[in-house]
Amino acid sequence: MKRRGSVLIGSAFVALAALAFAAPRVVAADKIDPATEAKAFRNYFTAKFPKVKLDDFVNGPYSMNADMRKQWVEKEEFPPYEFAVDAGKEMFAKPFKNGKTYADCFPNGGVGIRQNYPHFDAKEGKVVTLELALNRCREANGEAPYSYVKDEMASLTAYMAFTSRGKPFDIRIPDDPRALEAYENGKRYFYTRRGQLNFSCASCHVQSPGERIRAEILAPALGILNAMPIYRSEWNGMGTISRRFVTCNSQTRAVPLEPQSDEYRDLEYFLSYVSNGLPIAGPGARP
Amino acid sequence: MASTIRVRATSSGDITEVQALIQHPMDSGFVKDAKGEIIPPHFIQQLKFEHDGKDVFVADWGPAVSKDPYVKFSFKGGKKGDDLRISWVDNKGASDTTTAKVG
Numbered sequence: 001m002k003r004r005g006s007v008l009i010g011s012a013f014v015a016l017a018a019l020a021f022a023a024p025r026v027v028a029a030d031k032i033d034p035a036t037e038a039k040a041f042r043n044y045f046t047a048k049f050p051k052v053k054l055d056d057f058v059n060g061p062y063s064m065n066a067d068m069r070k071q072w073v074e075k076e077e078f079p080p081y082e083f084a085v086d087a088g089k090e091m092f093a094k095p096f097k098n099g100k101t102y103a104d105c106f107p108n109g110g111v112g113i114r115q116n117y118p119h120f121d122a123k124e125g126k127v128v129t130l131e132l133a134l135n136r137c138r139e140a141n142g143e144a145p146y147s148y149v150k151d152e153m154a155s156l157t158a159y160m161a162f163t164s165r166g167k168p169f170d171i172r173i174p175d176d177p178r179a180l181e182a183y184e185n186g187k188r189y190f191y192t193r194r195g196q197l198n199f200s201c202a203s204c205h206v207q208s209p210g211e212r213i214r215a216e217i218l219a220p221a222l223g224i225l226n227a228m229p230i231y232r233s234e235w236n237g238m239g240t241i242s243r244r245f246v247t248c249n250s251q252t253r254a255v256p257l258e259p260q261s262d263e264y265r266d267l268e269y270f271l272s273y274v275s276n277g278l279p280i281a282g283p284g285a286r287p
Numbered sequence: 288m289a290s291t292i293r294v295r296a297t298s299s300g301d302i303t304e305v306q307a308l309i310q311h312p313m314d315s316g317f318v319k320d321a322k323g324e325i326i327p328p329h330f331i332q333q334l335k336f337e338h339d340g341k342d343v344f345v346a347d348w349g350p351a352v353s354k355d356p357y358v359k360f361s362f363k364g365g366k367k368g369d370d371l372r373i374s375w376v377d378n379k380g381a382s383d384t385t386t387a388k389v390g
Contacts, residue, residue, distance in 0.1 A: 080355065082293065083310050236354050 032180050034173050034273060037187075041274040045222040049210070058226035058281040060219030064210035068217060072285065081158055081231040081283040084238045088159025091152065096141040102156070105137035114157075114164035115280050118269050119172065120179040127182050127265040130157055131240055135260075148259035149246065154229045154238035161229065161282030169226060169280065171273040186270025189263050190221075195254025201267075216287065223275045225268065227284030234287065241268055294387035296371050303365035303389055305336060305344070307358045309375060315350035330378055334358070337372040338365055365389050 045057060052063045062069040092110065095101050103109035107116075117130035128136075134156055135145040146152040173179050193200045202221065204213065209220035229240045239247070242259035245267065249256035257263055291310040296303055309331070316328025328350055336344040343362040365371070367389055374384040 078293070078295065078306050078308050078357065080308070080357075082308070083355065 032184060034180070034183050038274045038276060042222060044206070045209075045220055049220070054277075055279055057220050058223035058275075058278050060224060060227060060284070060286065061210075061217035064220070065217050068287070075285055079231070079283075080233075080285050081229075081238060084155045084158040084229075084231065084283060085162045088155035088157070088162075091156055092159055096138075096143050098141050100141050102134070102137055105133070105140070110160060111163045112167060114161045114282065115167040115170050118265065118272060120174055120176065120182065120269070122174065122176060125178045126262065127186075127269040129241070129260065129265055129268050130160065131242060132260050132265070148240060149243035150235075150237060150239055154240050154243075157229045157240055158238060158283035161280055164280045165282070166279045168277045169272055169275050171269070171276055173273060182266045182269050183273060185263065186266035186268070189267045190270055195249065195252035197252045199252040199254075201248065219286075221271065221274075223278045223281075225271050226275060226278055227281040227286075229282060230284040230286045232286050238283070290385045291383045292373050292375070292385045294371065294373055294385065296365070296387055296389045298365050298367055298369075298389050301363055302361050303338075303363075303369075303371075304361040305359070305371065307336075307373060309334070309356050309358075311355065311375070311377065313350070313352055313354045313356065317350070328378060331356070331375045332378050334375045335373070336360075337374075338362070338369060343371075 042054075046052075046054060049057075049064070056063040059069075059072075062072045092102050103111075107113055114130065117133065118127045120126075121128045131148050131153055134153065135148070138145050146156075173183055190201045193203070204218050205221035205224060209218050211218055225241060228244065229238055230244070231238050235243075240259075242264065245264050246256040246259060293308040294305065295307075296305045298304075311331055312329055313331065314326045314329040316325065318326050320326050330350045330352065331348050334344075334346040334348060335342060343365075344358075344360050346358070348356075369389040371387045371389055372384065373387065374382060376382045
């Protein structure tokens with residue numbers, strides 16, 4: 001009996017595989033509908049936290065915990081990221097050696113455009129994040145790129161986020177199979193378990209937002225990038241989206257990827273897309 | 288370079304509430320860098336707030352105060368438009384001074 005069962009299952013696999021080979025394209029095209037998925041993603045959070053206003057999700061742990069919120073409101077009177085915003089503003093205005101500035105690399109002079117990043121670059125066929133665009137701008141003008149995780153990069157993105165505050169995330173997925181694939185890859189990365197602790201991004205930020213992980217309160221994945229970059233008291237300084245991804249990976253004892261690797265870019269694309277419509281709140285302050 | 292000191296002082300009746308944020312590495316001298324070498328101590332030793340020629344708040348700090356320190360206190364006296372002079376000196380002899388208006 002036993003042997004027969006496994007033979008049957010074996011042939012079922014063959015049949016499935018044959019089906020998949022026969023029409024892989026059609027199946028894929030039918031499956032992916034980012035707009036519907038984003039809606040379902042948002043509905044999951046609004047149903048789980050009926051008392052939290054939609055725009056408040058961008059405030060992460062503060063939308064989940066009244067006590068933390070009280071402390072944060074007081075902190076915001078004198079926000080710790082203020083120095084970074086000022087430094088970023090100064091750097092942004094200062095010309096490169098060739099006389100050009102960052103403003104020349106971005107639409108609208110780089111002001112109020114944070115909500116449009118990351119975007120899908122049709123020429124390259126890949127996702128381009130704001131951090132990547134900033135370093136490419138530097139390299140195109142003969143300057144050395146900055147580290148993606150903190151300091152200058154965090155200051156520049158802090159300033160750019162600051163000028164875009166309140167504008168809703170507006171991430172587009174063009175009608176291009178490569179863009180859809182990038183979105184899919186990001187989603188897969190988000191839901192895949194990894195590391196010694198066997199956590200996926202979703203284990204914490206979809207399954208357990210509002211819960212404590214040791215002394216911290218987990219932020220909901222919805223709107224989690226809207227407040228980037230952040231000043232984390234734990235870091236004693238500013239950190240970018242790249243830094244957040246790298247640290248999340250190492251905290252689950254996984255091997256972090258290189259900042260701005262394809263997977264991280266796709267992940268940022270997915271996470272930003274599902275937060276479409278929620279306002280930019282960066283730079284943020286987190287404990 | 289902009290000032291390393293941010294101040295906000297508001298008076299309500301006879302009490303003035305002051306908040307300040309100072310940009311300083313506040314290295315304790317006990318931390319190693321990525322290469323394993325000790326980061327030499329570099330911290331603010333004295334922070335002073337003066338109002339009307341009088342010290343209203345003086346702090347003698349050591350290496351245990353964290354980076355970019357934040358201070359909040361209030362003092363009796365002070366009215367809108369008064370000057371508040373803030374200064375710090377660190378262990379390397381560097382210093383900064385700024386003057387803020389009470390609002």
